[in-house]
Amino acid sequence: TDEDGVSKGLKIKGNIQIGEVPASTFNLKRSIMLLASGNKPSGEFTFDGVEDTWEGDYIGANDATLVLALKNGATWTGAKESNGNLDLTIETNGTWKNTSDNATTVTTLSGEGGFVEMSEAENADITVNKYSGSTTFLYNNAYGKDVASEDLIKGGDVTIVAVDTTNAANSNVTLRTNSIGTSDKDEVKRVLNALAQKLAYTGYDKAPSSLTGV
Numbered sequence: 314t315d316e317d318g319v320s321k322g323l324k325i326k327g328n329i330q331i332g333e334v335p336a337s338t339f340n341l342k343r344s345i346m347l348l349a350s351g352n353k354p355s356g357e358f359t360f361d362g363v364e365d366t367w368e369g370d371y372i373g374a375n376d377a378t379l380v381l382a383l384k385n386g387a388t389w390t391g392a393k394e395s396n397g398n399l400d401l402t403i404e405t406n407g408t409w410k411n412t413s414d415n416a417t418t419v420t421t422l423s424g425e426g427g428f429v430e431m432s433e434a435e436n437a438d439i440t441v442n443k444y445s446g447s448t449t450f451l452y453n454n455a456y457g458k459d460v461a462s463e464d465l466i467k468g469g470d471v472t473i474v475a476v477d478t479t480n481a482a483n484s485n486v487t488l489r490t491n492s493i494g495t496s497d498k499d500e501v502k503r504v505l506n507a508l509a510q511k512l513a514y515t516g517y518d519k520a521p522s523s524l525t526g527v
Contacts, residue, residue, distance in 0.1 A: 373397020
């Protein structure tokens with residue numbers, strides 16, 4: 314809080330490490346926390362409000378779990394740089410700004426008006442093992458009439474493996490990209506088609522009506 318007693322929010326700069334991780338595997342010099350080492354270690358953080366920010370990576374042991382909530386404009390700028398589990402909730406303009414250059418697996422993602430800013434790295438795919446709610450994935454583009462369709466949208470793919478059946482009726486995913494600066498209908502269609510190719514729902518055969526794409 315400041316001198317008037319007004320909260321300045323929760324601000325964390327540095328990695329969050331959960332469980333025992335070999336020092337040679339990741340850069341642990343920036344790790345600021347070692348939580349709950351032992352059998353199936355876990356940690357839980359809730360960032361609530363626009364003043365709440367975390368700048369750093371999640372580094373977890375294979376059997377570790379980070380339960381992370383971003384609410385009401387809170388922001389996480391960083392990456393999941395490990396095989397640990399990540400149970401992520403993003404609500405009401407909360408935002409995850411993914412900075413990874415590599416593929417990421419999210420154990421669960423529950424959204425309610427939240428955002429994921431995709432890394433521009435080509436291999437930075439995000440796979441969600443179980444999804445529910447509503448989330449918007451934000452992509453930058455490299456629009457130009459001479460740019461091949463497969464190169465128009467920067468960043469990796471989003472793959473939804475399964476949808477939580479308890480909230481299936483209200484589950485949807487939105488993909489959005491920045492303006493391309495033209496009203497040419499054919500070019501707009503080309504960009505939107507390229508954007509749509511970034512989303513896959515591999516659980517469609519088992520539950521075809523469980524997820525809506527926008």
